[in-house]
Amino acid sequence: MTKPPRRVPAALDIYVDHDRCVGNAMCLTLAPGVFAHNARRQSEVVDPEGDAIADIIVAAENCPTAAILLSDAATGEPYEV
Amino acid sequence: MSTQAVLTDDLFAPEVIADPYTYFGALREIEPVHRNDRFGLWLVTGYEELVWILRHHELFSSAVIRHVEAPPYPPVDAADLPLFDEIRDFRANQLVEQDRPEHLHQRGVVHGYFTPKAMERWRPFVRSAVAELLDGVHAKGSMDVLTELAAPLPVRIIAEMMGVPYEDRDRLRAMADGILYINRGEPYRLRPLARAVRGIVDYASPLVRERIVDPGTDFISVLAEGENRGVFDRRQVLVNTGLLLFAGHETTMNLICNGLLAFIRNPEQWERLRADPKGMARLATEECLRYDPPVKSTQRIAAEDVEIAGRTIRKGESLRWIMAAANRDPAVFSDPDTFDIGRQPNPHLSFGSGIHYCLGATLARVEGQEVFRGLAERFSRFELATDRIEYQPSLQFRSVKSLPVRWPA
Ligand code: HEM
Ligand code: SF4
Numbered sequence: 023m024t025k026p027p028r029r030v031p032a033a034l035d036i037y038v039d040h041d042r043c044v045g046n047a048m049c050l051t052l053a054p055g056v057f058a059h060n061a062r063r064q065s066e067v068v069d070p071e072g073d074a075i076a077d078i079i080v081a082a083e084n085c086p087t088a089a090i091l092l093s094d095a096a097t098g099e100p101y102e103v
Numbered sequence: 104m105s106t107q108a109v110l111t112d113d114l115f116a117p118e119v120i121a122d123p124y125t126y127f128g129a130l131r132e133i134e135p136v137h138r139n140d141r142f143g144l145w146l147v148t149g150y151e152e153l154v155w156i157l158r159h160h161e162l163f164s165s166a167v168i169r170h171v172e173a174p175p176y177p178p179v180d181a182a183d184l185p186l187f188d189e190i191r192d193f194r195a196n197q198l199v200e201q202d203r204p205e206h207l208h209q210r211g212v213v214h215g216y217f218t219p220k221a222m223e224r225w226r227p228f229v230r231s232a233v234a235e236l237l238d239g240v241h242a243k244g245s246m247d248v249l250t251e252l253a254a255p256l257p258v259r260i261i262a263e264m265m266g267v268p269y270e271d272r273d274r275l276r277a278m279a280d281g282i283l284y285i286n287r288g289e290p291y292r293l294r295p296l297a298r299a300v301r302g303i304v305d306y307a308s309p310l311v312r313e314r315i316v317d318p319g320t321d322f323i324s325v326l327a328e329g330e331n332r333g334v335f336d337r338r339q340v341l342v343n344t345g346l347l348l349f350a351g352h353e354t355t356m357n358l359i360c361n362g363l364l365a366f367i368r369n370p371e372q373w374e375r376l377r378a379d380p381k382g383m384a385r386l387a388t389e390e391c392l393r394y395d396p397p398v399k400s401t402q403r404i405a406a407e408d409v410e411i412a413g414r415t416i417r418k419g420e421s422l423r424w425i426m427a428a429a430n431r432d433p434a435v436f437s438d439p440d441t442f443d444i445g446r447q448p449n450p451h452l453s454f455g456s457g458i459h460y461c462l463g464a465t466l467a468r469v470e471g472q473e474v475f476r477g478l479a480e481r482f483s484r485f486e487l488a489t490d491r492i493e494y495q496p497s498l499q500f501r502s503v504k505s506l507p508v509r510w511p512a
Contacts, residue, residue, distance in 0.1 A: 044457065045458075047458050051211070062154075062158070063159070063457065084214060086217070086219070086460055087460075088219045
């Protein structure tokens, strides 16, 4: 199924679902300015603008449990990776 | 109370192999971090302790094979011991045995191939492979689930991902079956195992040579690209080709067999799945993974002295983390011994946790979902065609030796 091309949001809201995050740390490698581990070694957003939007999207795509949920900061629309 | 007074210390005792849940569950209640002197192992059975250990990769090394000198157990024919070193060297070079920083570089090469979205695209292929296998047995009225469904399916998928030509499928299947001897008790088992390991190197070598210069979209090309970038040497490319063939085979096989067995023993859950196979497949697969996990336990080595749950694990000591026990920790799961396919959330540890979290988790999930859905759509009910289920004598894998079932016409 082909979908129409989507506009990448100018700013993202980023949410990490801690029921899913397994501390794989891929996001910390791919977007180290945005994500950091807490004491349980689950990912937290420390600065939503800490990396380029493209890097944040790549980090979300590469989360092995799809724990990183993105939405358009302006409209609240979910941005599915 | 001393654990030794109430529980055996023989981890291969027939009753422990037959039912690890009672034994490791008892250990978890008495001492979630326990020292077994007979095998020189720490056994970690508590959920919290286990997650903590897996998330502290800097304290617990994954380079187990390189550092543990123990001879093969159960024992093997003495004349075969040189093969043991060859097999150890093969396994020690695999991604799963690396620590940071190498692990991060190597995982970075293969990680992108296995993203949830990329694996979702394989669902139609998985579904048609399931359909083909099930259509092939349906009229017979009986099958051995292990050899007729659970073993062939993952090899078919992996072969496609590797980009193996169709006519080579049987050869690959034979190698994949040879690698299963890793987990057996037969004293001669190192021979078929070594044959399979050499077979993979011989078979994959020319494929890798081709793909180094002319890459495709298959994952041997992904590994070859890692060599081009200087992350892997040739040996590591070949060894990790072997890892992917192995890591996705026995594990997925066990998910299918152990899951179907749980359904046969819990007919009301089978009816629940049958009422809505497509809708229930996802949660049902998670519960199969939790309830009777394909991998019972795996290993780490303490990289320094670590104090946990009142015990001190010394640098260099081995530990096994037993997800089969943690998955039934009542502190996390209500009615943990009940097979409940609606369970949610279900934060089981069957794919591990932390930096080594299973690379193939999404693929395995897709395979499990399509199998349980496909079974529930086609068959009204299964019964066991044996009164005795036997398991391979392994600490690591929860593998039935066979699973004969029949169904009404
Ligand atoms: C139900 C099926 C599966 C189960 C239960 C399972 C379980 C696991 C577990 C527990 C680990 C962590 C090992 C550790 O931390 O020491 C792991 C790692 C791994 N799995 Fe799976 N696995 C399954 C299927 C697959 C499949 C289908 C593939 C590939 C096609 C795969 C490839 C891997 C690889 C490459 C690793 C090493 C990851 C790393 O070290 O970063 N697995 N698996
Ligand atoms: S990549 Fe996903 S699982 Fe890993 S730490 Fe980040 S959010 Fe958690």
